[in-house]
Amino acid sequence: MHPTYRFLSFLIIILMVNVGFGQELYQTTSAELEFYSEAPIEDIKAASNKGISVINLETGAIAFQVKINTFQFEKALMQEHFNENYMESEKFPKASFKGKMQNVDISSNREQVIIIKGTLTLHGVTKEVEIPANFQLNNNQIKLNTTFVVACKDHNIKIPKLLWQNIAETIQVQLNANYQKT
């Protein structure tokens, strides 16, 4: 083989390797999460923009995690109680999700509705979930947004009887994430 060809084939192989395996990972470290609790006495809302997530488009694998203490509340005392009394964030610092995206059409750059199946770990309790989400692959970016509901008792988050009018039993969670190709 001519040296130039050797060099070229070497280059091509490296390129192929990168194309073949490196391209399909997408990441974000600033996914936005918001949750709402609607109860007779007060509506509680909190948000974090520090969600971390990775998608492998080739396998459909998706992983997500957020530190509980990054959620910001309107009232600082509420935030302290959220961490201290309900989520016990010293013991369980993160909420995480691991799963697979189903029926993704990677040839389309339009918004599509997909199903994400996996396990949600919250307050140390892992539960199987199935979440519908809006997915859009465009320009080496993925936009993912979804709204789903988490029941406090599914994750052993106890609400004192005295406060049932202040805190809802099911919490609505909204996720907004923009992934960049790695």
Add this chain to the structure above:
Amino acid sequence: MNKLLLIAFFLFSTVCISQDVDSLMNELAQDSRPDRVIATFKSTKLVLLQTNETQKKNDLAFWVGHRFGDIGGEFGGSNTLYGLDVATDLYLGFDYGITDELTIGIGRSKFNESYNLLAKYKLLQQEEAGIPVSVTLFGQSNWITREEFQNNEFPNQSDRISHFAQIIIARKFSSSFSFMINPGFLARSQVMDPEDSENMFVLGMGGRLKLTKRFSLIADYTWVNGLGKPSNLDTKYYNPLGIGIEIETGGHVFSLNFQNAPYIIENNFIPNTQKSWEDGGVRFGFAISRNFYIGKKRP
């Protein structure tokens, strides 16, 4: 050469494959900033002493404190329903958080009909891997407004005023156990007994043991006599010791406690505790604080 290429191919491909979802997640989750330890104590006060906690920004706390009479001894027993007929001190006060670090407050005590101003500043906050303790500075001035018991008891208006400063060093050892050491200094303008000291160093300490998420055992003790105050005075003084339980329900904190100190604020109870745990001088007391958020809602 072809072999070399093949090896190179495998090397590169393994590098790239191992960079999968999990490892990339771990890499992204690397967090350089250590987490702050929050909620060392549930409240800004323990039984008698201040804790390192301050008001949150824009939170206004309304305080009600009460000390009943002696449970036993000469002044207690069934004649006063174990002290419940008597109020040795009553405190009403407001504490407001200007920032998460700085709190100011105002209050009024029944004892000596006194008014107090206080300020607290959070200097350091404990971190999970980093700063080992939280440190808060506390200052309080008290103004006695009652009429003189005898002529020339307070020759000048300034003789009615005392100042107290304390450094509160606290550590949350676990989610259920916190401990604090509070060295302090009290400055009074005048004293009744010429042998007594006007200015004194004191050393407070206190702890919390959380039994459930909202229910704790609390206790604090202040070393006064024999430290900053002479222990050989004609009148016998005792070191204040308080033991109680604390219940938190959202915006309220209730503390139900027993103590030998008849008065509520430091400027009053540190130099004036003449009751002892041993001869029935213990009394029941309680404190209720209610927090009101009076800031604008964050968008």
